[in-house]
Amino acid sequence: MAEVEEANKPLFAGLSDVSISEDIPVEGDIAVPVSSRGTEDEFSTLDEPVKDTILRDLKAVGNKFVHVMYPKKSSALLRDWDLWGPLLLCVTLALLLQGGSADSKDDGGPQFAEVFVIIWFGSVIITLNSKLLGGTISFFQSLCVLGYCILPLTVAMLVCRLVLLLVSSGTAGFIVRLIIVTASFGWSTFASTAFLADSQPANRKALVVYPVFLFYFVIGWMILTFSPSS
DSSP, rough: HHHHHHHHHHHGGGGGGGOTTTSOOOOOOOOOOOOOOHHHOOOOOOSSSSHHHHHHHEEEEEHHHHOOOOOSOOOOHHTTSSSHHHHHHHHHHHHHHHTTTTTTTTTSSSHHHHHHHHHHHHHHHHHHHHHHTOOSOOOHHHHHHHHHTTTHHHHHHHHHHHHHHHHHHHHHHHHHHHHHHHHHHHHHHHHHHHHHHSOGGGGGGGHHHHHHHHHHHHHHHHHHHOOBOO
């Protein structure tokens, strides 16, 4: 009989005996807080025109180009990292390397993809090597620095194409291109190590610089051995 009475008892009947202490607040304030005037006056990128946003980003990319061409002790590339500049340089270099005699018969199809793979895959490998050696720089910061430091080599590729248009691809033209590529290669290596060296342990800096040296050497070799198809 007791079991029947227990079954007929409401499921939540016992909750009526539960009391809540008056010290525990049971009501909340759902009103939206009014922000102070100082907060409202702060600059917000959500309200600015698209033109201003694009110009600001282009200015930031230009400032990083200046830091690469004039390497100095600065954290601009590390603090405000982005991948727009490296992407622009990679596309420009790949386009300039199009139309070479080493391209395939179908109008140099794989050449563009090869440049992309070499640059981005090489940058990732160098970054992983840096992290494994105990570097304090983040993954995307390293990609940013390595990508922006391709700028001297990209400029060298542009100058070399102009040299090939003005001078025949003989000994004199090769010597001029060799000097240009060597100077840009040294510039890229020096600029990248200037930004990356401080983030590495003192006894392992050589292990970090060596892959960077090979990375820019391969790109420089592609530029030096480029010859326009007849």
